[in-house]
Amino acid sequence: MNFELTEEQTLLRNMVREFAEKEVAPSAAERDETEHFDRALMFDRLAELGLTGIVFPEEYGGAGSDYNSYAIAVEELSRVCGSTGVTLSAHLSLGANPIYLFGNHEQKLKFLKPLAEGSKMGAFGLTEPSAGSDAGGTKTFAVKTSKGYAISGSKIFITNAGEADTYIVFARTDKNAQKHHGISAFVVEKGTPGFSFGKKEKKMGIRSSPTMELVFENCEVPAENLLGEEGIGFKIAMKTLDGGRIGIASQALGIAQGALEAAINYTKERKQFDQPVASFQGVNFQLADMATQVEAARLLVYSAAYRASHKLPYGQQAAMAKLFASETAMKVTTQAVQLFGGYGYTREFPVERMMRDAKITEIYEGTSEVQRLVIGTALTR
Amino acid sequence: MGERLEEYSMKILVCIKQVPDMESKFKVAADGAWYDTSELAWRMNEYDEYAVEQAVQLREKEKDAELTVLTIGGDKAIEPLKKALAMGCDRAVHVVDNESFKKEPYQIAGIIAEFAKDKGFDIVFTGMQSQDRGSAQVGILVAEMLGIPSISTIVGFAYAGGAIEVKRELEGGVKAKVSAKLPALVTCQLGLNTPRYPTLPNIMKAKKKPLDTLAVADLLKVDARQSTEKMFFPEKKGGGMILEGDVPALVDKLIAILKEKTSVLK
Numbered sequence: 001m002n003f004e005l006t007e008e009q010t011l012l013r014n015m016v017r018e019f020a021e022k023e024v025a026p027s028a029a030e031r032d033e034t035e036h037f038d039r040a041l042m043f044d045r046l047a048e049l050g051l052t053g054i055v056f057p058e059e060y061g062g063a064g065s066d067y068n069s070y071a072i073a074v075e076e077l078s079r080v081c082g083s084t085g086v087t088l089s090a091h092l093s094l095g096a097n098p099i100y101l102f103g104n105h106e107q108k109l110k111f112l113k114p115l116a117e118g119s120k121m122g123a124f125g126l127t128e129p130s131a132g133s134d135a136g137g138t139k140t141f142a143v144k145t146s147k148g149y150a151i152s153g154s155k156i157f158i159t160n161a162g163e164a165d166t167y168i169v170f171a172r173t174d175k176n177a178q179k180h181h182g183i184s185a186f187v188v189e190k191g192t193p194g195f196s197f198g199k200k201e202k203k204m205g206i207r208s209s210p211t212m213e214l215v216f217e218n219c220e221v222p223a224e225n226l227l228g229e230e231g232i233g234f235k236i237a238m239k240t241l242d243g244g245r246i247g248i249a250s251q252a253l254g255i256a257q258g259a260l261e262a263a264i265n266y267t268k269e270r271k272q273f274d275q276p277v278a279s280f281q282g283v284n285f286q287l288a289d290m291a292t293q294v295e296a297a298r299l300l301v302y303s304a305a306y307r308a309s310h311k312l313p314y315g316q317q318a319a320m321a322k323l324f325a326s327e328t329a330m331k332v333t334t335q336a337v338q339l340f341g342g343y344g345y346t347r348e349f350p351v352e353r354m355m356r357d358a359k360i361t362e363i364y365e366g367t368s369e370v371q372r373l374v375i376g377t378a379l380t381r
Numbered sequence: 382m383g384e385r386l387e388e389y390s391m392k393i394l395v396c397i398k399q400v401p402d403m404e405s406k407f408k409v410a411a412d413g414a415w416y417d418t419s420e421l422a423w424r425m426n427e428y429d430e431y432a433v434e435q436a437v438q439l440r441e442k443e444k445d446a447e448l449t450v451l452t453i454g455g456d457k458a459i460e461p462l463k464k465a466l467a468m469g470c471d472r473a474v475h476v477v478d479n480e481s482f483k484k485e486p487y488q489i490a491g492i493i494a495e496f497a498k499d500k501g502f503d504i505v506f507t508g509m510q511s512q513d514r515g516s517a518q519v520g521i522l523v524a525e526m527l528g529i530p531s532i533s534t535i536v537g538f539a540y541a542g543g544a545i546e547v548k549r550e551l552e553g554g555v556k557a558k559v560s561a562k563l564p565a566l567v568t569c570q571l572g573l574n575t576p577r578y579p580t581l582p583n584i585m586k587a588k589k590k591p592l593d594t595l596a597v598a599d600l601l602k603v604d605a606r607q608s609t610e611k612m613f614f615p616e617k618k619g620g621g622m623i624l625e626g627d628v629p630a631l632v633d634k635l636i637a638i639l640k641e642k643t644s645v646l647k
Contacts, residue, residue, distance in 0.1 A: 007463055011584045014464075050581035063581040073581075111416070276387055 024078035031208035047118020061116035064183035078254025089247030095122015123164035125155035136179035159337035183233030194219030205356030252329035295355030323371035326361035424460035428508025437469035464588035467579030478597035490522030491603035520568035
């Protein structure tokens with residue numbers, strides 16, 4: 001057993017941290033304020049650094065690294081900007097990974113390679129107004145045509161929507177099948193006739209990451225765009241979300257780490273009653289608890305990532321990591337705002353943004369309740 | 382190793398040093414002669430990052446070139462070597478010396494020159510100085526020992542047809558263009574270029590690049606000529622001056638003090 005980062009992971013962490021601090025952090029507050037997605041910075045630069053296909057083989061345009069490197073990259077980006085962290089996570093785990101896991105060789109060359117190389121950006125459309133935690137409620141449907149399938153319906157709350165070029169879309173191909181049966185997964189490219197975008201959500205946090213509705217009106221895609229086979233869409237979605245949870249857990253971990261560091265620095269500087277507030281035991285103990293929780297979250301995230309890297313079953317561990325890291329992010333950022341006092345409630349300091357960003361990690365890619373369901377069901381199966 | 386280098390038309394050497402992150406909290410070590418090296422975060426000397434970048438740019442331009450990166454230090458010093466490999470150096474040389482920080486610039490230069498003397502390097506890049514010792518001597522001494530010209534503190538670099546033309550920044554906002562025939566050594570100033578990030582694919586590739594390990598005892602042939610007697614923090618200066626009184630009187634007092642004790646007013 002080894003808890004040390006490898007040389008490669010250390011180099012990667014230093015590189016992403018330097019990039020994040022020098023290039024991503026300076027505009028984080030303004031992008032949050034203006035709800036601006038800066039693709040050149042938040043995606044194209046990640047591609048240049050080789051981060052858009054971290055876990056995929058070089059053959060398909062990836063870096064040939066592993067889930068631990070992926071977790072570190074998302075963590076370091078999220079430490080300064082939760083929006084940039086989720087951009088990478090949604091692209092890699094949700095947009096690209098289903099093609100890697102379920103696509104054939106041709107699909108991987110055609111769709112995965114440009115995603116991994118970062119010339120294209122990915123997104124994932126599962127959630128619908130009546131199908132959130134219950135993906136079996138999917139109403140979007142696809143009918144067979146002479147060339148392939150025509151998709152109709154809509155998807156909501158889609159991260160990277162509008163900006164992404166390649167979408168994984170879930171639709172019912174068997175109208176008679178019930179619940180999670182009869183759902184299939186398709187690759188739909190931006191610009192396909194019948195595929196458009198609905199309203200952009202105005203969100204509490206991760207405001208520089210675009211979230212939009214996808215609208216399909218008789219949108220015809222070729223048969224080659226079906227992932228895997230008809231009817232296994234639910235399985236594709238669940239497998240994809242297992243990996244996605246490592247991404248969001250890493251995002252939550254990074255946000256928590258950023259808030260912890262901000263709180264430590266501020267309480268060491270801020271003086272009240274003639275001494276730094278960090279020297280008051282009430283404050284000092286809070287910092288100790290925050291740091292302990294962040295470290296525990298880190299170990300859970302890295303352990304789930306290790307299992308994914310080594311092809312061990314990891315669904316339950318990913319759910320635990322996502323549950324714990326997201327709840328830690330919420331707790332630690334809330335506490336950080338408290339430690340900053342009145343300043344923490346203002347947009348002069350980053351902790352209020354971090355607190356708003358943290359909340360979504362308890363909701364998307366499976367709410368905390370769904371994570372408990374996944375973990376609990378596995379325990380009592 | 383010497384044999385393999387012979388195949389290449391241009392041989393480039395870049396020398397780097399691992400230094401503490403300058404935001405670290407420094408403590409003087411128990412022996413009083415250096416800082417305490419435990420519990421510090423480490424990184425590549427910032428000046429050396431510019432040296433590596435310039436060397437890599439030259440390496441990319443000259444197709445048949447081979448770029449070697451060298452460092453002297455303990456086991457941890459492999460980290461900046463790996464970074465340099467991931468930035469584009471072809472091979473690394475680690476001169477293992479757990480007590481390199483105790484060696485003075487002449488000794489460090491002696492080790493590098495001893496390594497380089499029979500390798501036929503056409504050009505050597507170093508940082509202008511290290512952030513932790515700041516002597517700015519090593520590069521220049523290496524050039525002297527190798528008997529080649531050195532140009533210090535460069536802020537611009539160009540190579541063509543066996544000669545380099547560099548820019549130096551002088552006091553008073555004056556710049557100088559200096560040229561030299563190779564072989565030569567340059568020491569690099571901050572701002573010379575924009576050091577690249579080691580991308581993840583290049584980090585992965587760096588794992589497969591050769592890294593030779595040499596014992597410092599085999600390369601150290603010169604004796605120390607100076608020693609650091611004591612390292613200490615300056616004593617804290619007295620607190621500021623607080624002037625009291627009504628505003629016109631305060632202004633008069635302030636002007637008098639500025640005239641007397643500073644060159645702000647005359």
